[in-house]
Amino acid sequence: MVMTAVRQDVTAADPPSAPPPAAARRRARRRTYLWSYVYLAPMMVLLLAFVVYPIMASLGYTFYKWDGIGDPSEFVGLANFRQIVNDSIFWRSLGHTFVYAAFVVPIQLVLALALALVLNNKRLRFASFYRTLFFLPVVTSAAVIGVVIQLLVSNFGDSINTLLLNLHLIHQHIDWLGDPHFAMAIIILVGIWHTFGYNLVYFLAGLQTIPDELYEAARLDGAGRIAMFRYITIPMLRAVGVVIVILAVIGTFQIFDLVQVLTSGGPFFATEVVNTYIYHLAFGGSNANAVQPDIGLASAASFIYGLLLIGFSIVQVLVLRSLARRRGAS
Amino acid sequence: MTVMTHVALLVSGLAWLYPLFWALGSSLKSDDDFFTDGLNPMPSHFLWANYLNAWQEASFGRYFMNTILITVGTVVITLVVTSCAGYVLARTRFPGRGFCLGLVSATLFLPHGYTIIPVFDLMQRVHLLNSLWSVIIVQASGGVVFGTFLFMGYFMAIDKELEDAAMVDGANFHQTFARIMLPLSGPMLATVGLFTAITAWNSFFIPLVFTLGRPELRTLAIGMYAFIGENSTEWTLLCAGTVITLAPIILLFVLLQRFFVNGLAGAVKQ
């Protein structure tokens, strides 16, 4: 199936008015195209079979009321979409996801850029050692380290509380992960901590691509550190920066494990994010409280969220691109 | 000035890892110390037996092997698939390239997960359920998009002249890739390999679902979860289990990390 598509594409792409001496080159090019498809095929097969097809298939579930057992049979039309759109908890969880992203992305990026600038100094010894220190949390799984942090915070929040009480910073004991005002803040802090390393190495990688000659030339011109940062580093990092911002935003919108392990969205949905909301719909059938799972509803929520994310991403790319262009022009 | 920088970096770096130190310290404490020590990570005496107990009670030995097999398999498949795809996307302007790129980028934004039932049915139809292969394939397919992007960026940054010279010398498509391009992409192989290994090692849901009929195929992460369920109040053992689970991947990172930034730097040059 792939091969027939290949042949059609190649013939269609052949320029009809190619000069005769190019015949051999054309054959070579055709062969190159053919092998290109062969090289690409495994990736496309995996992508289509395990990423694209499941998304399409679950799109079909959105029209059914279905608990995941047997085959979907109870057709409900658009009722699932109506139910999600009318569910205030869905919108609350969407809001929480945005709050999470709005805090994590800027804080993480500013800190990561600052540290990357320090560590990128060629004369700084042990830079790779420090880089390793700050990167390590990334290597740990959110599910496993989340258990440890839950223990740390909830068991021993006592010690922190005693300290704060003694300093008269608070008047009453705080249940960090059990208090609606603080739980999200803790999740944001842990979120910043956990994925900070990615942004650090991305920025470091970006900084390494800036040729040293640029700085040397500027130094010869008598430019100070701030001027070099302003007129060399920032403009040279712009392209990479856009990618880093997009990746960071995508990452934060997929937040799931940390929330599930630390609070599972509680107390009373105070930390529910969209992915935990969907998860609770799709896998409601835990043993503790036997709630029927609703795959149709979960798929509908997932689909709406996907649309929102794609829309948001397009806006984001447009804004970042125009910002980059305007800066570039000025 | 530099001394101050080093002190600041060292102190903040160690503080940054406090939760890991706390887990490590707690894994060596007695039950009572665990409760009275609070935030102090240092055990008063070292209870190495916790590791022996955790290892035996959670049958980590077998899970360890499964996790290694799954991680190695996933990394190998991901590297082969994404380096090939990244190469042609970077180097040939074949018809349909735009469409492929568009498709690949679009999937980057879609929420993943919750599509487990179609994947499960698919695996059943090809008779791979309850095998390590199913975990490896599903796991690898989750990481192909990002890996392809990284390889594409990296290959784009490599000087085109090298390739042209090889072609002039009579090297064909495969030889150019295998003898010229691939050897140059060592840092990127390390980078994608490391990213994939981290995800595969830590993954929970995919191995849980695809090995449900055969507990002997479980991975460390599932073993850890089951362990929490069964020994929910033996927190010192739980911390020991955490250390057992995390140590190998941390070690791998420390060994490979020097390639890491170079690889990424190569990919973002474009």
Added chain:
Amino acid sequence: MSSPISRRSLLRGAAALAGAGALAGCSSGTSGSGASGSKAKTTITYWDWYASQASWVDNEIKLFQQAHPDIAVKKTTQVSDKYADLVSLAYRSNNPPDILMVPKSPQLSQQVSQDWLMPVDKWATKSWQSSFPENSFVEGVDVFGGKLYTAPFAAPAPSLQLYIHHGVFKDAGLTNDDGSVKLPKTWDDVTQAADAIASKSGGKVAPFGFGNSTNTTLAWWLDLFVRGAGSPGGAAVGGIDGMDYRVGQWKFGSDRNYLDVINLLMEWKSKNWFYPNSMSISDEQARAFFERGRFGMTVGGVWNQPEWTQHKFTDYSLVTLPSPSEAPKALFYGPPGGRFVAVSSKTSHADEAWAWFDWLYSPDAGKRWVEQGQGLSVYAKNNDPKSVTFAPFSQYVAMSGAAVVGPQPAIRNPKVSAVQLPAVKPDINDVLAGIYTGQLKDPQGALTELEGKMNQALGDAIKKAPGVSAKDFAFADWDLTKAYTTKPGA
């Protein structure tokens, strides 16, 4: 029982095993669970979610295999909160275990209609059934369409108790003249004990504590206290959780007792009487803190006890159903009959699976269950408090009168089994967390809204089930303090 291996030998072993392991994993896809059938010894696969009860199961497997040398039981304990999903996926892939603990979701009637389970009437003859107490096999509970699928294992028992830490009580001076701990019986007793603990310890020890990280334990408090006040639905355990079978409706908003208990809890909270981290710690953490005397009272079930025993912590008591006045006005209610394990319809070793089924239900296995302090046995002779040496567990055994058989709609009208109640979110657990954390400012309003939504959902579900009406859930002649016998078709 592996010994610690060095990293180097581990890596070498991994390299050597890589090929073999991958091959083994690959070939398994086609062979399936029945592969060992041709050998002399038959292996049956068995699934459960019994983590803390594993020692009992493992011992039973050992004894069973000694008695049946030709059968091996391969046990898989699945992660408990994924159990229902994993069972469902296993059936989806046509690869379920031969015998399994019945998952709590989907409804058993649906598991039967999906052809998951095999009727066991062939073996479970009338004489086999006769060793069980009367009314153990009931249409709509363990019998569907006249066929038997599972059987009761445990006797009705109070699901929840108020646990009393002796050390904390003694430190607060809460003792009788003979030096024994003064156990609270009424709501006022509980409040006074809490007051004494709070003032005597100077705030160092909290009177109450719980672990609500899984969002279930607050409802346990409501459940335990509201029953004593005469609300038979409770809030957390029982038929369709929390329904008042006197009227066949939820009464969270209209039954004043619910608000009274919530106000009581909030009053205690306003005095800082709850351990401050109660909302974020897990039930397991709360158990460990209670053991260490960080708080004096907690609500939980008999599942607390085996672990405390293991830690040699036995200095506690339990009381159940604290009431506004002396005697509780409502009790715990269970269905007649019950569920534990069932044989899969897909098994190719039905006889061997039945042998294990039969073993688990034997009076001797039940006796060992009680002796280990896991719970009560369905066989009354196993539950003699005198034969239990461990004091707190004999307290538990002695309070078994606080649980009786309650009304069972599915017995009166078997078609009720077809009613599929959709999940109502936020549920009672969510509402309680919202009130407790101050996010829901109007408890009465929240309760009324919840009651309305749940009754609405029930009404809608009834409409979709032919031959069922709202009356099928109402039992006007129910005396709350006595066992109720539901008559078929009445």
